[in-house]
Amino acid sequence: MFTLTLEQSMAQAAQRTSEALASLLPAGDGPEARLTEAMRYAALGPGKRLRPFFALETARIFDLDEASVMRAACALECMHAYSLIHDDLPSMDDDDLRRGRPTVHIAYDEATAVLAGDALQAAAFEILADARTHPDATVRIELVARLARASGAAGMCGGQMIDLLGVRDDLGEVARMQRMKTGALIAYAFEIPLIVGRVGEGERAALMAFAHDLGLAYQIVDDLLDAQGDAADLGKAASKDAARGKANFVTLLGADAARARADLLKQQLKHHLKPFGARSQVLSDSVDFVLDRRR
Amino acid sequence: MFTLTLEQSMAQAAQRTSEALASLLPAGDGPEARLTEAMRYAALGPGKRLRPFFALETARIFDLDEASVMRAACALECMHAYSLIHDDLPSMDDDDLRRGRPTVHIAYDEATAVLAGDALQAAAFEILADARTHPDATVRIELVARLARASGAAGMCGGQMIDLLGVRDDLGEVARMQRMKTGALIAYAFEIPLIVGRVGEGERAALMAFAHDLGLAYQIVDDLLDAQGDAADLGKAASKDAARGKANFVTLLGADAARARADLLKQQLKHHLKPFGARSQVLSDSVDFVLDRRR
Numbered sequence A, B: 001m002f003t004l005t006l007e008q009s010m011a012q013a014a015q016r017t018s019e020a021l022a023s024l025l026p027a028g029d030g031p032e033a034r035l036t037e038a039m040r041y042a043a044l045g046p047g048k049r050l051r052p053f054f055a056l057e058t059a060r061i062f063d064l065d066e067a068s069v070m071r072a073a074c075a076l077e078c079m080h081a082y083s084l085i086h087d088d089l090p091s092m093d094d095d096d097l098r099r100g101r102p103t104v105h106i107a108y109d110e111a112t113a114v115l116a117g118d119a120l121q122a123a124a125f126e127i128l129a130d131a132r133t134h135p136d137a138t139v140r141i142e143l144v145a146r147l148a149r150a151s152g153a154a155g156m157c158g159g160q161m162i163d164l165l166g167v168r169d170d171l172g173e174v175a176r177m178q179r180m181k182t183g184a185l186i187a188y189a190f191e192i193p194l195i196v197g198r199v200g201e202g203e204r205a206a207l208m209a210f211a212h213d214l215g216l217a218y219q220i221v222d223d224l225l226d227a228q229g230d231a232a233d234l235g236k237a238a239s240k241d242a243a244r245g246k247a248n249f250v251t252l253l254g255a256d257a258a259r260a261r262a263d264l265l266k267q268q269l270k271h272h273l274k275p276f277g278a279r280s281q282v283l284s285d286s287v288d289f290v291l292d293r294r295r
Helices: A006-024 A033-043 A050-061 A066-088 A110-129 A137-151 A156-165 A171-196 A201-228 A249-253 A255-292 B006-024 B033-043 B050-061 B066-087 B110-129 B137-151 B156-165 B171-196 B201-228 B249-253 B255-292
Strands: none
Touching: A006 A050, A006 A066, A006 A255, A033 A066, A033 A110, A033 B156, A050 A066, A050 A171, A050 A201, A050 A255, A066 A110, A066 A137, A066 A156, A066 A171, A066 B110, A110 A137, A110 B066, A110 B110, A110 B137, A110 B156, A137 A156, A137 A171, A137 B110, A137 B137, A156 A171, A156 B033, A156 B110, A171 A201, A171 A249, A201 A249, A201 A255, A249 A255, B006 B050, B006 B066, B006 B255, B033 B066, B033 B110, B050 B066, B050 B171, B050 B201, B050 B255, B066 B110, B066 B137, B066 B156, B066 B171, B110 B137, B137 B156, B137 B171, B156 B171, B171 B201, B171 B249, B201 B249, B201 B255, B249 B255
């Protein structure tokens, strides 16, 4: 056995996820092929595949079989892809570009974009429910229950609603919005191996704390990038929040205090991984990657 | 024990379903309450609750506990409600009225309508995955798997894509579109008790044939109503298909042949129920209701 570096682990996770997703989302035939094409355009496009990386790297800590975790991570990517399609719609954030490519409603049309998102959500649950994901139905149903919870009105959809309505000058509200809108699906990446590996309460609590702080740190860095970024570097229009008068961690705290808070979270994140020792080295390295990223 | 008439059974199923849904979709608080309100507006509005009626009436044939079937039927209603919200969107069928009330994007706004649909889909799977739906995880995961399949690219979403693209003058294609777009969720109403009751292959096949023909007959009658109806009677704008140049059973067959086909299906539907004898009387009566309905 040899140990992969962070870059190798991330590249490998991204490639394997894309391959697995491509086979889980076959190009259809018949007149509905336009729908499956749009689903593949969204789900198989370029992306960091951070959530699958987190799931697979956490699975490594517990020496789990990769096949189950990979399928569940693909389901998570389907949900993530659907949320991006719908968030980009004209009636939502009205974005024409995503990762440097036309968004789905630009590349296809609005109706196809709505449907592709809807069908990707269904595909996520279909993948999780399939016996090939795990032989034990109690594991599969917990994967379904947690994903449904994380993505519905109490999670991602609720968070997007709050974001659309616009949060006022309240840091607690911004933090709650982040936990719901993006934190819940990031946390789910860590829940996958915890559920598949039937991990005990102590280790589960440490990793969920890690997931929570990581989601928060990720959002603070996102807000810093939103304030500083330019369109060429981000692959999407920048400083959207400021232009829309939306409060976020940077508009409320200022860039310096936001950066200081992210640095504090970095220490805390590494602390959460202490119990896992060397097995969590790549995950620990990924904290630096997430917090120091430039896009 | 006494036997309920069709009208009593339908009214009772509708009322119980609405009550169960109201408790499964609580009004939220916090700034995201607008989302949960829109979800309730769509799911708790007036409706025939035909799918829950079919599920509950089929459960009666097999003397099943109503609680499991009711929860799964509520999940199905959440999916049905989400599909109506999204189908009504300006980028889809662009309908302002549904059952005589403003559609969700009119009563709220387009972004809220997209999100309410998304969150209702997640709620459906959350309800099914909950242990209160059935103590056995293998039953719950089959309910999830079948609903995901029925509603995704190979089912409802795929059918809606075909419908949006417009079917040419091919009866087979119109029939396939109907099976995917509306037939799959109607069939799921019958699958619920079959899964919950672990019904054997012979009875399962008879009821799935019934479900298939019922969905087809329902659509033919829908197309007849679309051709003949007026807006006041339907609670929505009528003759939409003709105005949009879309092929359906009536534009392809003509009204007389379409009606003859529906009548033939009526005989066939009653034939499918023969093995169940008197236990299926109310279901048999409902065939007349569905095929002779005027809205």
